[in-house]
Every structure is written in structure tokens, then in C-alpha cells.
Amino acid sequence: MLGIRRLAPSDAVDRLEVAVNLTESPLAWLARRGHLTERQVTAGERLRTDHGLSGLGARVTMRWDVAPADSRGRSGGGADRQMLGGIDARRRFDAALAAVGPGLADILWRVACEGEGLSVAERGLGWPARAAKLVLGMALDRLADHYDNHSG
Numbered sequence: 001m002l003g004i005r006r007l008a009p010s011d012a013v014d015r016l017e018v019a020v021n022l023t024e025s026p027l028a029w030l031a032r033r034g035h036l037t038e039r040q041v042t043a044g045e046r047l048r049t050d051h052g053l054s055g056l057g058a059r060v061t062m063r064w065d066v067a068p069a070d071s072r073g074r075s076g077g078g079a080d081r082q083m084l085g086g087i088d089a090r091r092r093f094d095a096a097l098a099a100v101g102p103g104l105a106d107i108l109w110r111v112a113c114e115g116e117g118l119s120v121a122e123r124g125l126g127w128p129a130r131a132a133k134l135v136l137g138m139a140l141d142r143l144a145d146h147y148d149n150h151s152g
Contacts, residue, residue, distance in 0.1 A: 053089035104139035
């Protein structure tokens with residue numbers, strides 16, 4: 001599980017690959033120590049991919065690139081596809097968090113999407129120490145069930 005895995009969103013307008021450095025992922029860290037299954041990590045990384053594609057994550061810099069021209073020389077065609085892909089990713093992200101439920105979505109978002117460690121997430125949520133690992137596992141199981149029921 002070390003290294004980089006390329007994930008592709010299932011319903012993207014244009015298949016767009018997103019590189020995820022699993023050595024930086026709290027999910028991969030937990031999996032390497034035997035606390036998460038491959039199914040849980042895959043579901044969490046799929047959510048993280050949609051989170052990134054939807055533009056919900058914090059941007060460090062401004063985008064200065066110009067929208068590419070379409071086949072007729074007009075600019076914006078690629079930008080339209082990119083925007084639609086972002087909207088689809090946001091819909092998938094919102095549906096996944098809704099399926100997980102409000103009691104579990106917070107820890108899932110903090111750890112899988114924002115990359116917070118368990119102790120940081122616990123403090124942020126006001127939870128006791130060592131509570132996040134158990135709740136995160138339940139959230140990832142529910143997320144994986146959602147993806148199993150909505151794939152294809």
C-alpha cells in the first residue's frame with residue numbers, strides 16, 4: 001500500500017486520474033498498522049478523490065491557467081467539462097456523506113478528506129482520546145457499503 005495509487009472517479013465527464021500519495025494519508029497509516037481494511041481505505045480514498053475534484057478542499061494558490069479552447073477555437077469548452085466534473089464530484093461527495101450519516105460524517109471528512117490525524121480530529125470534535133479510531137472504522141464501513149450499492 002506504500003507509494004502512489006491512481007484513483008479515477010466513477011462518474012466523471014472525462015476520466016480524470018488523481019494521484020494520491022498513500023504515505024501521507026492517515027488512512028494508509030492506519031491500514032499499515034492493521035487498523036483498517038483495504039475496503040475501508042479504498043472507500044475513504046474514493047471520498048477524498050471526490051472531495052478534491054469538487055473543489056471543496058482549501059487552495060494554497062490561485063489558478064492562473066487560461067481555459068483551453070474547444071474544437072472551434074472558442075475558450076471555455078474544457079472549463080465547462082471541468083466544471084461539470086466538479087459538480088458531479090460534489091454530488092457524489094454529498095451523497096456519500098449523507099449515506100454515512102451526520103454522526104459519522106464529521107470524523108470521515110476530517111481524516112479522509114482533510115488529512116487530520118486521529119488525535120487532532122478527536123480534539124477538534126471534543127471527543128475523548130482513542131474514540132476516533134473506532135468511529136472512523138464504522139464510518140468507513142458505512143461508506144464502503146454506500147459505494148458497493150451505488151457502483152456501476
